[in-house]
Amino acid sequence: MTEGRPPRALVVVSLEPWDDVWRRNQHLVSRLLRDDAALHVLFVEPPRDVSLALLRRERPRPGRGLRRGPGERLWLYEPTKWLPRRVDPGFDVRRARRVLRTVVRRFDDRWPTVWVNDLGGVPFLDAVSGGAAPGKVLYDVTDDWLAAARPAAELDRLRRWEDDLLARADVVTVCSPALAEGKGARRRSARSQGTDPVGVVLVRNGVDVEAYRRPGPRPSDMPSGPVALYAGTLHPDRLDVELCVATAGAMRAAPAGATLVLVGPALLAADDVARLRSAGVVLAGPRPYDQIPAYLTHADVLVVPHHVDAFTDSLDPIKLYEYLAAGRPVVSTPVSGFRDARATLGSSHVTAVPPDRFPRAVATVLDAAPVPAVLPPEGLPTWDAQAVLMREALGY
Numbered sequence: 028m029t030e031g032r033p034p035r036a037l038v039v040v041s042l043e044p045w046d047d048v049w050r051r052n053q054h055l056v057s058r059l060l061r062d063d064a065a066l067h068v069l070f071v072e073p074p075r076d077v078s079l080a081l082l083r084r085e086r087p088r089p090g091r092g093l094r095r096g097p098g099e100r101l102w103l104y105e106p107t108k109w110l111p112r113r114v115d116p117g118f119d120v121r122r123a124r125r126v127l128r129t130v131v132r133r134f135d136d137r138w139p140t141v142w143v144n145d146l147g148g149v150p151f152l153d154a155v156s157g158g159a160a161p162g163k164v165l166y167d168v169t170d171d172w173l174a175a176a177r178p179a180a181e182l183d184r185l186r187r188w189e190d191d192l193l194a195r196a197d198v199v200t201v202c203s204p205a206l207a208e209g210k211g212a213r214r215r216s217a218r219s220q221g222t223d224p225v226g227v228v229l230v231r232n233g234v235d236v237e238a239y240r241r242p243g244p245r246p247s248d249m250p251s252g253p254v255a256l257y258a259g260t261l262h263p264d265r266l267d268v269e270l271c272v273a274t275a276g277a278m279r280a281a282p283a284g285a286t287l288v289l290v291g292p293a294l295l296a297a298d299d300v301a302r303l304r305s306a307g308v309v310l311a312g313p314r315p316y317d318q319i320p321a322y323l324t325h326a327d328v329l330v331v332p333h334h335v336d337a338f339t340d341s342l343d344p345i346k347l348y349e350y351l352a353a354g355r356p357v358v359s360t361p362v363s364g365f366r367d368a369r370a371t372l373g374s375s376h377v378t379a380v381p382p383d384r385f386p387r388a389v390a391t392v393l394d395a396a397p398v399p400a401v402l403p404p405e406g407l408p409t410w411d412a413q414a415v416l417m418r419e420a421l422g423y
Contacts, residue, residue, distance in 0.1 A: 034065055034067055039056060042169075044072040045096055047313070048316060051169055054233070055413065055417050063418070066100065073145065093129060127151075143196070146185055146188040163198075164195070165198040165200060166196040168210050169343075170341065173185060175264050200228045200420050205342075209341070210227055230420060232345045232348065234345070242321045242324040253278075253327045255393060257331065258346055259291045261291055264339075267382065274332060275307050277390045278390055283394050286308075290319070291313055323352075326355055328393055329357045330358050344364050351368070351404060352403045358385065358388045360385055361380070
């Protein structure tokens with residue numbers, strides 16, 4: 028800890044747990060901790076949903092509670108959600124109060140900053156401003172969940188939560204220009220009554236370019252022969268399973284033959300997983316973030332078989348920068364980031380094609396393999412640079 032500087036606490040209410048599959052929150056938090064010796068972080072993970080596990084006929088387990096994370100100034104907290112919100116609507120409020128009591132008790136900080144990424148963190152607005160630990164709230168928007176396919180009742184609840192956060196958070200950060208435009212307009216409208224209009228702060232995603240300059244040998248579990256590879260969470264809102272199946276078939280029929288490999292946690296329904304495997308797609312599962320450069324740089328082509336809709340158009344895909352840093356040919360559906368990569372990032376080896384042309388485009392690149400690696404374009408956003416922007420937004 029820097030002498031003369033009192034410790035301060037940052038509470039991160041995250042959409043994902045802290046694990047080996049690093050996402051935006053972990054990349055940014057790790058750098059904030061590295062660069063500020065007075066900072067302590069309490070990382071609030073999604074609750075373990077016992078009732079949902081029982082509904083899915085899975086073995087339920089309670090949350091792991093409060094525990095030390097990697098590093099002496101990082102703490103993790105995984106609560107237990109015993110009942111559905113319709114039965115226990117006060118769960119999120121109790122969680123917020125419990126977290127802030129923990130901050131006061133463990134860090135002796137009655138003025139924490141709360142970084143909300145999970146819309147379920149909306150009760151922190153009241154807990155922070157009017158409770159025992161008044162402080163500041165930053166709302167970080169990384170996905171437009173209001174554009175995702177959800178039941179009407181769930182969308183209505185998410186909209187109410189986001190309206191509250193956009194209107195009342197001290198700072199709103201977003202990861203993409205599309206989100207900056209849409210959420211910025213809603214925030215200015217919500218805050219124009221009685222306060223000066225306030226917009227949003229753009230903090231993009233990034234990449235550790237240096238990690239791709241020393242990626243390591245080809246992973247032993249990559250299939251032999253040509254490989255088309257996707258790296259990222261296999262999420263039904265993003266990944267087009269039907270397109271993956273069609274692409275795997277086109278790859279098998281191509282003269283070179285090849286395997287489609289999906290690297291990342293699978294959040295797909297069981298029947299979708301079965302369809303992919305029946306089509307010959309390899310689901311490699313999650314890999315630690317520091318192993319991803321080896322998978323990407325040793326692939327023959329990197330692919331983005333995403334749905335093309337309002338939800339995917341709101342994203343700033345981390346894989347865009349990772350793929351470009353890897354220097355391999357890229358074939359994508361025309362989604363945000365990849366669609367304009369040639370114009371905005373000067374990348375000449377990204378091909379964005381409609382879904383009906385995607386399988387053939389992947390097979391064409393594989394038929395030309397091996398393709399020499401190319402240098403990443405200049406000006407890729409880095410996690411170090413984005414952490415500086417986030418630190419400024421937090422007021423640190």
